[in-house]
Structure formats: C-alpha cells, structure tokens
Amino acid sequence: MFNDQSAENKVIVFGTVRKCIDLLASFRNISSRIAYIVNTGEDASDPFFSNYTIMPLSSYRYTSGDRIVLMKAYPNSFLCDTGIPAEAVIPLHLWLAGLLRDPIVVFQPWRVRIDICTLCQLRCRDCHMRDPGEATMGYGYIPAETFKNFIDDNPFILSIEISNNGEPLIHPQLHEMITYAYEHHVEISIWNGTNFNDVSDEVLEDLVRYQVRLLNIALDGACQKTYEVYRRNGNFNKVIHNIRKINQLKDKYHSEYPHMTWQFVMMKHNYHEMDMARQMAAELGMTIQFRDSWNADERAAVAALSADRKQAKLLPDADHNTFQTYCSDLLFHPQINWDGRLLGCCQIYKSDWNMNAFDSGFLTVVNSDTYRKTLASILEISPVTADIPCRTCRHKPKTAKEVLAVINS
Ligand code: SF4
Numbered sequence: 001m002f003n004d005q006s007a008e009n010k011v012i013v014f015g016t017v018r019k020c021i022d023l024l025a026s027f028r029n030i031s032s033r034i035a036y037i038v039n040t041g042e043d044a045s046d047p048f049f050s051n052y053t054i055m056p057l058s059s060y061r062y063t064s065g066d067r068i069v070l071m072k073a074y075p076n077s078f079l080c081d082t083g084i085p086a087e088a089v090i091p092l093h094l095w096l097a098g099l100l101r102d103p104i105v106v107f108q109p110w111r112v113r114i115d116i117c118t119l120c121q122l123r124c125r126d127c128h129m130r131d132p133g134e135a136t137m138g139y140g141y142i143p144a145e146t147f148k149n150f151i152d153d154n155p156f157i158l159s160i161e162i163s164n165n166g167e168p169l170i171h172p173q174l175h176e177m178i179t180y181a182y183e184h185h186v187e188i189s190i191w192n193g194t195n196f197n198d199v200s201d202e203v204l205e206d207l208v209r210y211q212v213r214l215l216n217i218a219l220d221g222a223c224q225k226t227y228e229v230y231r232r233n234g235n236f237n238k239v240i241h242n243i244r245k246i247n248q249l250k251d252k253y254h255s256e257y258p259h260m261t262w263q264f265v266m267m268k269h270n271y272h273e274m275d276m277a278r279q280m281a282a283e284l285g286m287t288i289q290f291r292d293s294w295n296a297d298e299r300a301a302v303a304a305l306s307a308d309r310k311q312a313k314l315l316p317d318a319d320h321n322t323f324q325t326y327c328s329d330l331l332f333h334p335q336i337n338w339d340g341r342l343l344g345c346c347q348i349y350k351s352d353w354n355m356n357a358f359d360s361g362f363l364t365v366v367n368s369d370t371y372r373k374t375l376a377s378i379l380e381i382s383p384v385t386a387d388i389p390c391r392t393c394r395h396k397p398k399t400a401k402e403v404l405a406v407i408n409s
Pocket of ligand 1: 326327328330344345346347348378389390391393394395396
C-alpha cells in the first residue's frame with residue numbers, strides 16, 4: 001500500500017496526457033504532493049499545467065530516491081531508457097488510493113451524475129425501474145431550483161451527466177436546467193441514455209443551442225417490429241424522426257453538438273438486424289455501439305448465435321466490454337439520485353450510502369470517511385468494510401489490470 005504522502009516525499013508524475021488532467025483536477029491540494037510533471041511528449045499547453053513545473057523528458061535524470069507515478073502504460077523500454085528502476089515506480093492506482101487516505105488532499109470530482117428523472121414513458125422488458133419493489137430510488141425528478149442550487153454551490157463542477165434510471169427528456173423543467181447549466185459553463189451530457197421517443201420541439205432545440213455534449217440513444221433494432229419487443233410502448237419511427245431533427249438543428253446552428261451514439265443492446269430477437277442498424281447509424285451520422293444485454297439468458301443466446309453464424313468478427317473489439325468498469329463512477333462522476341441520495345455508481349439501485357448530497361453538501365459526502373475509504377479500498381483491490389453495496393458487489397476489480405481499466409475508462 002502506498003500512503004506515505006508527506007510533503008517532503010513528493011512524487012514525480014510522468015505524462016501530460018488528458019487522463020493526467022482528469023485525475024489531478026479531481027483532487028484539491030494535490031500540488032503539495034507533486035514535485036513536478038515530466039512531459040513525455042504530449043501537448044502540455046492546457047492552462048491546467050500552469051500550476052505545475054513541467055520538465056521535458058530529455059532533461060530528466062533519475063536520482064536515487066525519486067518516486068515516480070506513470071500516467072499511462074509506457075513500453076518496457078521506457079524505464080531502461082530513462083534509468084528508472086522498477087521499484088521507484090508507484091502504481092497509479094496505489095498512489096490514488098494513498099491520496100484518498102491523505103487528510104490534506106480534498107477529493108473534488110469535477111464531473112457528477114445527477115439522475116434528474118426516474119420516471120419513464122416506456123416499459124422496457126428487463127428494466128429494474130419498471131419492476132415494482134426492485135429499485136429503491138423512487139419515482140420522481142429533481143426540481144429545477146435544486147439543480148440550479150447544486151451548480152451554484154459547487155462551482156468546481158464542470159460537467160453533469162443527467163441520465164440513468166429514467167427518461168431525462170421528459171423532465172418538465174428541462175429547458176430551465178439546460179439553459180442555466182449553459183449560462184454557468186457546465187456541460188450537460190446524456191451518456192447513460194435516452195429512449196428519445198418524446199422530446200418537445202423546444203427541448204430538441206435546447207439540446208443543440210445549449211451544446212449538450214452527448215446523446216446516447218437506446219435503439220435495440222432497426223425497425224418497429226424488432227424494436228418494440230424490448231422497448232415496450234416505444235415508437236421506432238419517432239426516435240428516427242427526432243434524430244433527423246437534431247441533425248437539421250445542428251446544420252442550422254452550425255453545431256457539432258450533441259454527438260449522438262446509437263446504443264444497440266444485442267438480444268436474440270434483434271441480432272439479425274445489427275448490420276442494418278450499423279448502416280442506418282452511419283447514414284444518420286451516429287456512432288453505433290453494440291452492448292451485451294443485462295439479461296444472462298440473452299447474453300448466452302447471442303453468444304450461441306454469434307458462434308453459429310460465425311459472425312463474431314463482425315463485432316469490432318471496441319464494441320464489446322469484457323470487464324465492466326462501473327467503479328469508475330466513484331472516481332470520476334459520483335452518482336446522485338434525483339432526491340439527493342448518494343448512490344455512488346450506476347449499479348446501486350437497491351440501496352444507497354445513507355448520505356444526501358443536497359442536504360449535507362456534495363463535497364461533504366464524497367469526502368466522508370466511508371466514501372474515501374471505500375474508493376481507496378477498491379483501488380487497492382482490498383476488501384470494502386463499510387456496510388454499503390460495494391461490500392458485496394461482484395463488479396469490483398480483482399486484478400491490477402482491471403483496476404487500471406477503471407481508472408482509464
Ligand atoms: S463495487 Fe459495485 S457498487 Fe461499488 S462502485 Fe463498484 S460497481 Fe458500484
């Protein structure tokens with residue numbers, strides 16, 4: 001375990017990759033734990049780095065006692081070329097865990113997920129929210145005033161993901177929230193997903209005018225007959241119509257946003273339409289992502305179909321997740337329920353952390369002993385002791401490779 005973070009024992013960080021900014025910006029007072037950053041060849045012009053001394057790699061000479069953190073996986077030859085002995089390198093996940101156990105450092109994520117609305121107009125077949133008694137976060141939506149207060153109270157938050165367990169675009173005060181976020185330089189994204197069936201013309205325009213970054217649109221099929229098997233009450237043509245409207249508005253406003261992704265959950269009834277969906281997505285200017293179903297029977301059926309038809313090679317590697325990196329939510333975008341209850345990650349829907357981010361304050365809950373120790377334990381691949389859902393969760397990383405996937409997701 002690495003938790004010796006005394007000021008005189010600063011580390012040298014190698015790398016100015018985007019991930020470096022993402023991670024370092026999530027901790028306040030962290031500069032007191034870093035001697036300097038070595039630029040290994042990436043662009044270090046981001047203003048973020050003005051707070052640090054940046055040394056070119058060519059100027060670095062290893063000195064006994066240097067303690068190094070590598071921000072990305074460099075080739076084996078890298079250590080030889082730089083003269084750094086392997087034992088001088090502190091694994092990134094252990095260094096982050098040490099920061100979380102360091103009382104001087106404040107954990108301050110600059111992204112967050114607020115599940116703004118758990119209501120939905122569809123009845124998707126396997127959705128835990130449509131199964132009475134399954135999920136405990138309740139049905140409702142965050143009042144616009146609360147959302148705006150959250151932005152005011154947490155000026156370091158730069159990005160809010162607003163979807164997860166419901167349909168965000170039916171929130172009745174969406175216009176007010178999207179415009180407020182835009183005016184306060186907070187990026188909005190709908191990354192976990194929207195069914196995109198019912199969107200008013202005003203909201204469609206808002207999504208483009210106010211630069212919502214991403215719309216991940218759930219479309220598990222390439223025609224109504226297939227689509228409605230899972231997305232019950234859904235209307236395929238309405239979704240396609242809304243996508244076309246977004247494209248028209250992007251032309252009108254000369255906007256690259258929102259990016260749109262087509263999320264296609266593979267099931268036995270839609271497997272034959274994957275190619276058609278791929279073509280349609282390309283025509284609509286969307287990226288398509290094929291995802292495994294949450295339903296184990298469906299996963300098994302698709303695996304069999306894939307093998308039988310020898311179509312596996314039709315699925316680029318990038319389409320398939322082999323390890324689910326849900327724990328990254330704790331590190332990069334802690335999840336808050338619409339009523340303020342801290343959920344932590346998107347996998348927590350049957351209980352919560354017994355903390356409320358709206359009542360107690362966001363920074364207070366993510367800097368609570370429970371939160372920081374739990375996240376540190378996950379990064380260290382050590383048991384979670386707090387009585388919270390993570391303790392028994394099967395998605396915790398079990399190897400260094402998996403924990404690095406969490407950090408790099
Ligand atoms: S251990 Fe499970 S519940 Fe906890 S953050 Fe990871 S995925 Fe979520």
